[in-house]
Amino acid sequence: MANLDPIEYEQASSTVRAVYDDIMATRKTDWVNNFWKVLAHHPDNLQRLWNNIKQVMGNGALDPLTKELIYVAVSITNNCSYCIASHSASARAKGMSEEQFGELMAVIGLANETNRLAVGYGVPIDEAFLPK
Amino acid sequence: MANLDPIEYEQASSTVRAVYDDIMATRKTDWVNNFWKVLAHHPDNLQRLWNNIKQVMGNGALDPLTKELIYVAVSITNNCSYCIASHSASARAKGMSEEQFGELMAVIGLANETNRLAVGYGVPIDEAFLPK
Amino acid sequence: MANLDPIEYEQASSTVRAVYDDIMATRKTDWVNNFWKVLAHHPDNLQRLWNNIKQVMGNGALDPLTKELIYVAVSITNNCSYCIASHSASARAKGMSEEQFGELMAVIGLANETNRLAVGYGVPIDEAFLPK
Amino acid sequence: MANLDPIEYEQASSTVRAVYDDIMATRKTDWVNNFWKVLAHHPDNLQRLWNNIKQVMGNGALDPLTKELIYVAVSITNNCSYCIASHSASARAKGMSEEQFGELMAVIGLANETNRLAVGYGVPIDEAFLPK
Amino acid sequence: MANLDPIEYEQASSTVRAVYDDIMATRKTDWVNNFWKVLAHHPDNLQRLWNNIKQVMGNGALDPLTKELIYVAVSITNNCSYCIASHSASARAKGMSEEQFGELMAVIGLANETNRLAVGYGVPIDEAFLPK
Amino acid sequence: MANLDPIEYEQASSTVRAVYDDIMATRKTDWVNNFWKVLAHHPDNLQRLWNNIKQVMGNGALDPLTKELIYVAVSITNNCSYCIASHSASARAKGMSEEQFGELMAVIGLANETNRLAVGYGVPIDEAFLPK
Numbered sequence: 001m002a003n004l005d006p007i008e009y010e011q012a013s014s015t016v017r018a019v020y021d022d023i024m025a026t027r028k029t030d031w032v033n034n035f036w037k038v039l040a041h042h043p044d045n046l047q048r049l050w051n052n053i054k055q056v057m058g059n060g061a062l063d064p065l066t067k068e069l070i071y072v073a074v075s076i077t078n079n080c081s082y083c084i085a086s087h088s089a090s091a092r093a094k095g096m097s098e099e100q101f102g103e104l105m106a107v108i109g110l111a112n113e114t115n116r117l118a119v120g121y122g123v124p125i126d127e128a129f130l131p132k
Numbered sequence: 133m134a135n136l137d138p139i140e141y142e143q144a145s146s147t148v149r150a151v152y153d154d155i156m157a158t159r160k161t162d163w164v165n166n167f168w169k170v171l172a173h174h175p176d177n178l179q180r181l182w183n184n185i186k187q188v189m190g191n192g193a194l195d196p197l198t199k200e201l202i203y204v205a206v207s208i209t210n211n212c213s214y215c216i217a218s219h220s221a222s223a224r225a226k227g228m229s230e231e232q233f234g235e236l237m238a239v240i241g242l243a244n245e246t247n248r249l250a251v252g253y254g255v256p257i258d259e260a261f262l263p264k
Numbered sequence: 265m266a267n268l269d270p271i272e273y274e275q276a277s278s279t280v281r282a283v284y285d286d287i288m289a290t291r292k293t294d295w296v297n298n299f300w301k302v303l304a305h306h307p308d309n310l311q312r313l314w315n316n317i318k319q320v321m322g323n324g325a326l327d328p329l330t331k332e333l334i335y336v337a338v339s340i341t342n343n344c345s346y347c348i349a350s351h352s353a354s355a356r357a358k359g360m361s362e363e364q365f366g367e368l369m370a371v372i373g374l375a376n377e378t379n380r381l382a383v384g385y386g387v388p389i390d391e392a393f394l395p396k
Numbered sequence: 397m398a399n400l401d402p403i404e405y406e407q408a409s410s411t412v413r414a415v416y417d418d419i420m421a422t423r424k425t426d427w428v429n430n431f432w433k434v435l436a437h438h439p440d441n442l443q444r445l446w447n448n449i450k451q452v453m454g455n456g457a458l459d460p461l462t463k464e465l466i467y468v469a470v471s472i473t474n475n476c477s478y479c480i481a482s483h484s485a486s487a488r489a490k491g492m493s494e495e496q497f498g499e500l501m502a503v504i505g506l507a508n509e510t511n512r513l514a515v516g517y518g519v520p521i522d523e524a525f526l527p528k
Numbered sequence: 529m530a531n532l533d534p535i536e537y538e539q540a541s542s543t544v545r546a547v548y549d550d551i552m553a554t555r556k557t558d559w560v561n562n563f564w565k566v567l568a569h570h571p572d573n574l575q576r577l578w579n580n581i582k583q584v585m586g587n588g589a590l591d592p593l594t595k596e597l598i599y600v601a602v603s604i605t606n607n608c609s610y611c612i613a614s615h616s617a618s619a620r621a622k623g624m625s626e627e628q629f630g631e632l633m634a635v636i637g638l639a640n641e642t643n644r645l646a647v648g649y650g651v652p653i654d655e656a657f658l659p660k
Numbered sequence: 661m662a663n664l665d666p667i668e669y670e671q672a673s674s675t676v677r678a679v680y681d682d683i684m685a686t687r688k689t690d691w692v693n694n695f696w697k698v699l700a701h702h703p704d705n706l707q708r709l710w711n712n713i714k715q716v717m718g719n720g721a722l723d724p725l726t727k728e729l730i731y732v733a734v735s736i737t738n739n740c741s742y743c744i745a746s747h748s749a750s751a752r753a754k755g756m757s758e759e760q761f762g763e764l765m766a767v768i769g770l771a772n773e774t775n776r777l778a779v780g781y782g783v784p785i786d787e788a789f790l791p792k
Contacts, residue, residue, distance in 0.1 A: 003254060003658065003659030003745070003748075004253060004254075004659075005659070006255075006256070031260070033258045033260070033261075034255050034256055034257070034258050035246070035249075035250055035255050038253045038254075038255045039249065039253065041758070041762070042758075042759075042761075042762030042765065042766070044583070044762065044766070045249075045762055045765060045766050045769075048580065048583060048584075048766070049245075049246065049249070049769075052242055052245075052576065052580070053242065053246070055572070055576060056235075056238045056239060056242050056576075057239070057242075060231075060235050061229060061231040061232040061234075061235050062201075062232055062235045062236065062239075066198055066201065067235070067239050069194075069198065069201075069202060070201060070202060070205045070236065070239045070240065070243070071239060071243045072384075073202045073205045073206050073209075074205050074206075074209050074239075074240055074243035074244060074247065075243060075247055076380050076383055076384040077205075077206050077209040077210060077380060078209060078243075078244065078247040078248075078739065079383050079474065079475050079476070079739050080247040080248075080250050080251055080739070081257065081383075081386070082250040082251070082255045082256075082257055083243070083246065083247050083250050084383070084384060084386070085257050085258075085261040085262075085386075085399070086257075086258070086261050087243075088261075088399075089260070089261045097193060098437070098438075099192075099193040099438075100193040100194050101438075102193075102437070102438030102440065102441055103188075103192050103193050103194045103199070104194065104202065105381060105384055105385065105438065105441060106188045106438070106440070106441050106444070107188060107189070107194075107199050107202045107203060107206075108202065108206055108380055108381075108384060109377040109378070109380050109381045109384075109441075109445075110184055110185065110188050110189075110377060111202070111203045111206035111207060111210075111215070111219075112206060112210065112376045112377050112379070112380045113181075113184075113373040113374060113376050113377035114167070114181065114185070114215060114373070115206065115207055115210040115212040115215050115376070116210075116212075116340050116341060116372055116373050116376045117167075117171065117177075117181070117369060117372075117373045118167055118212050118214040118215050119212050119214070119340055119343050119345075119348070120336075120340040120348060120369055120372060120373075121136060121170045121171065121369065122135060122136075122170075122345070122348070122349075123138075123166050123167050123170045123214045124138070124166055124214075125166070125213065125214055125217050125218075126165045126166050126217075126218070128163070128165070128221070129165075129217040129218055129220075129221045130217075130531065131531030131532075131533070135349070135352075135526065135527030136527075137527070173362070173366070174362075174363075174365075174366030174369065174370070176366065176370070176451070177366055177369060177370050177373075180370070180448065180451060180452075181373075184444065184448070187440070187444060188444075204780075208776050208779055208780040209776060210343070211343050211606065211607050211608070211779050212343070213779075213782070216779070216780060216782070217531070217782075220531075230569070230570075231570075233570075234569070234570030234572065234573055237570065237573060237777060237780055237781065238570070238572070238573050238576070240776055240777075240780060241573075241577075241773040241774070241776050241777045241780075242773060244772045244773050244775070244776045245769040245770060245772050245773035246769070247772070248736050248737060248768055248769050248772045249765060249768075249769045251736055251739050251741075251744070252732075252736040252744060252765055252768060252769075253765065254741070254744070254745075262399065263399030263400075263401070267518060267613070267616075267790065267791030268517060268518075268791075269791070270519075270520070295524070297522045297524070297525075298519050298520055298521070298522050299510070299513075299514055299519050302517045302518075302519045303513065303517065305626070305630070306626075306627075306629075306630030306633065306634070308630065308634070308715070309513075309630055309633060309634050309637075312634070312712065312715060312716075313509075313510065313513070313637075316506055316509075316708065316712070317506065317510070319704070319708060320499075320502045320503060320506050320708075321503070321506075324495075324499050325493060325495040325496040325498075325499050326465075326496050326499045326500065326503075330462055330465065331499070331503050333458075333462065333465075333466060334465060334466060334469045334500065334503045334504065334507070335503060335507045337466045337469045337470050337473075338469050338470075338473050338503075338504055338507035338508060338511065339507060339511055341469075341470050341473040341474060342473060342507075342508065342511040342512075342607065343607050344511040344512075344514050344515055344607070345521065346514040346515070346519045346520075346521055347507070347510065347511050347514050349521050349522075349525040349526075350521075350522070350525050351507075352525075353524070353525045361457060363456075363457040364457040364458055366457075367452075367456050367457050367458045367463070368458065368466065370452045371452060371453070371458075371463050371466045371467060371470075372466065372470055374448055374449065374452050374453075375466070375467045375470035375471060375474075375479070375483075376470060376474065377445075377448075378431070378445065378449070378479065379470065379471055379474040379476040379479050380474075380476075381431075381435065381441075381445070382431055382476050382478040382479050383476055383478070385400060385434045385435065386399060386400075386434075387402075387430050387431050387434045387478045388402070388430055388478075389430070389477065389478055389481050389482075390429045390430050390481075390482070392427070392429070392485070393429070393481040393482055393484075393485045394481070394663065395663030395664075395665070468648075472644050472647055472648040473644060475647050475738070475739050475740070477647075477650070480647070480648060480650070481650075481663075484663075494701070494702075495702075497702075498701070498702030498704065498705055501645060501648055501649065501702065501705060502702070502704070502705050502708070504644055504645075504648060505641040505642070505644050505645045505648075505705075505709075506641060508640045508641050508643070508644045509637040509638060509640050509641035510637070511640070512604050512605060512636055512637050512640045513633060513636075513637045515604055515607050515609075515612070516600075516604040516612060516633055516636060516637075517633065518609070518612070518613075531782060532781060532782075534783075534784070559788070561786045561788070561789075562783050562784055562785070562786050563774070563777075563778055563783050566781045566782075566783045567777065567781065573777075577773075577774065577777070580770055580773075581770065581774070584763075584766045584767060584770050585767070585770075588759075588763050589757060589759040589760040589762075589763050590729075590760050590763045590764065590767075594726055594729065595763070595767050597722075597726065597729075597730060598729060598730060598733045598764065598767045598768065598771070599767060599771045601730045601733045601734050601737075602733050602734075602737050602767075602768055602771035602772060602775065603771060603775055605733075605734050605737040605738060606737060606771075606772065606775040606776075608775040608776075608778050608779055609785065610778040610779070610783045610784075610785055611771070611774065611775050611778050613785050613786075613789040613790075614785075614786070614789055615771075616789075617788070617789045625721060627720075627721040628721040628722055630721075631716075631720050631721050631722045631727070632722065632730065634716045635716060635717070635722075635727050635730045635731060635734075636730065636734055638712055638713065638716050638717075639730070639731045639734035639735060639738075639743070639747075640734060640738065641709075641712075642695070642709065642713070642743065643734065643735055643738040643740040643743050644738075644740075645695075645699065645705075645709070646695055646740050646742040646743050647740055647742070649664060649698045649699065650663060650664075650698075651666075651694050651695050651698045651742045652666070652694055652742075653694070653741065653742055653745050653746075654693045654694050654745075654746070656691075656693070656749070657693075657745040657746055657748075657749045658745075
């Protein structure tokens, strides 16, 4: 752990406050989660990452809930406790039901199993899956 | 690589054929992809995995396309070439548009970045994300 | 890829040849596999790694075949094609049967699945598993 | 973390109790570890995973202790704290000595090192390791 | 694999060409590597990623060669063949000597070994490493 | 977790004490961190790993700070909390500034993102990156 304390709004520079303000306005909430408050120790990282998240996670060809499910799948596969907690919470806030969560977990678990089997058996890619 | 050749239908035992038949009937196709043909060297594994896939990947609280997107996200994070090829093909077959694929890649990429940052910075989990 | 050609015995320095000789003598074979021939570009790495392998992989409280099975399990989980190929070959040479290989794959696959589920569900460690 | 409390036997549905009963009968114990009690929130996952574990982890061409060692190797490589704790405990219960544990750790560590070196150097697979 | 052909300059839209032009101007070269030409299928991803790379990989408190070494270390640990090839080439172009490459590999290998040992042994973090 | 208590100098065998002494002498400090004190349960592992670390992490073609940055990059990518804490502390002790730490994190994060994109898109390796 890098052991950097979260930087609260009151302590923050104006550059950092501007990002916090944008996070709260975009999310229509009145608080900022610790991920951003720790990143704030390096304002360049804070701004760059927030710009990326804002651009990628909004509505598009995929709806925001589907994007959160994908985020949770990656976070579990990478074993990131913070990310699992925060994106599971976001997914629930965006409507994920308990039944959907159960199916999400089942797919993640099984994909991790078959991934290793395909690699371990060295399965050759089928013609039908190659580009034409 | 385990270097086991795919077992074709003609060479297969009746146990293996029964699984191949069920795969084709379930998917309404007339072919079986190499993953199953290599697993067929160990019929217990073949049957067990197919039973799992059949139970997990069908329609439920999450639709089959969403499940494929989650599968692709895990497979890319785990770096499984075979699985990326096969499940991207399945996702396209189930209606994934090119624009959706682009957004899927963006979410996967960004989740991998923020996962490492959250771990590297040792971000403490917010109260709001803890169970009540 | 680092794109370094394997260094053959004829081209090798005397330091490198001494390691090749020890590899062949220890293994009672007349050839050296590519892993060592590529490491030979950095003789310090070659010597250090060979000393480690020699110390760790021999007979001990665990027999050499069991050690190879563990090596294969790690290599598949890490997705290292070269290592899967070489250590599967070693395991077969040390007596791994086809049936054992099938069970090895089943355990590896299932462990990868339950690993992600335990992390994703955030399962608390049972008292009984904690140190006394 | 998904933050789901373990479901105790008293609170459990009859479907869940049936799985708990089978776990205890199969293992000849009078308790169920948290992994299953959390999975119980999604009875389909509970049943499916238990069926898999029961089928895969019993006696076969590989003995149960060897299977636990493989499980520990995968769990350490995947960084799953819960799984490391539970399967190390199982391995000890099945007879793993302290000396065997030390050798297990040595093989896991070294395999993780050489896996990265083989990938980083891009070592080409030897003819002798390819299928004939 | 997603199986998308690289998009050459001649076929590219003006948006994509503008990014290609900036890549070549920034790097003072007359070609663009395949990573960008494949990302060009999703111009939003192309632009976003290039902006990130340009901002992060230039000169700063860390020199560009050190950044490439870090990039190679991550890419080997993640097993990304394309990234290992491209960032090893960049590191060499920025002055990495063969001896430095050997030491880079040694550190990467050993870090991967001790990472697993620290996790597997569950080593408690020393007071001295905690924040004050 | 393996749940082995750190072995203090006073309890240690003479073999273990000799390694502790060498660690303190090499590092010019009067304490030993927990990693070694837990490894001490298996003196062969303790000695072997310390010999490796001593050989690899000293001054060479790469300076010790650069080696620590690489170590941190691997440890974050592998999600090893202990290793992140200890090697971040070592990097700071060897002169890493807060600004350098911010850039290190930025490179690690971005490398993890582009690694997955290169794999997910199946980007073909450019001729220019292949060996001549």
